[in-house]
Amino acid sequence: MPRPELIETRERFVFFGTQSTRWKDNDAWGHVNNAVYNSWIDTAITNHLWSVFPEFGSSQVIPVAAETKVTFHAPICHPAQIVTGFRVEHLGNSSMRCCVGVFEGTQTTASAWGHMVHVWIDRQTNQSVQIPGAIREELRKAELRLA
Template identity: 45%
Template structure:
C-alpha cells in the first residue's frame, strides 16, 4: 500500500520552525533525525503553551513508545517549515499524535509520521490516566480526516 502525503487540512495545530545550517547533512538536505526532533518540539510546545504540561513539575509525563516517519520531498536549510499536529487516537493513558512537516507555503506534507506517548506517573514510571485538562486539550485537536 502506497502511503500518500497528507494535506494541511488533516492537522489542527501548526508551529513554524526555522531550519538551521547544522540540520543539513552531507547530501544537502535535512537529516532524518531532525524530523523526529521537530515532532517532539511541536507536541511539547503545544502541551506547554496550553499549560497542561510542566516539564519539571507535572505528576504525569509522556514517554515515547513508538515513532514512525515517511518522507516525500526534501527539506533543506534555509527553508522554514511548518509542523502540523493532530491526535488520531486518545486512550486512557496513551495518545497517538499525527505529525506533518510542510515547507512554508506548500499544502502537501514533505514528511509525515506519528508519535505515541504513554503517560506515566513521574516517580513510579507506571501508566497513569491522562489528566482531565490535558485530555480536553487533546480532544480539541482530534482529526476526523483519515487521508
C-alpha cells in the same frame, strides 16, 4: 521503495507552528538529515502539550515517548522555514498518538509526516496512569475526524 498511499496535506491538521532549518541540519547529500525531522516532530508535540498543560515540567504525571515513526515524501534543504501541523489521532486510557506534518514554507503537501505514541506515567513510580481529565479535554480539541 513504494510511495505511501496517503500524502498528508495541511487540511488534515488542526494546530500549526513554525520552526527554521539550521546550517548544521543539512547532511552530506545537501538536504536536511532524517534525524532532524524526528526533532521537529517531537518539538511540535511538546510545544502543543506546553500550550495546553503549562505545568508540564513540574507535574507528577507526564507523557513519555513509546513509539515514533516518520514517512518521507520530499527533501527539504537549508535555508527553509518549516511549518509543522499537529493533530491527535488517538486518545486511549493512558496513551495518545499524535501526528505531525512537516511542510516547507507555504506548501500544502507535507514533505514528511510522522507520529509519536506517548504513554502517561507517574513520574515517581514510572507506572502508566490515565491521561488527566483536563488535559484529555484539551487534547480532544486537536482531534481531526478523518473520513
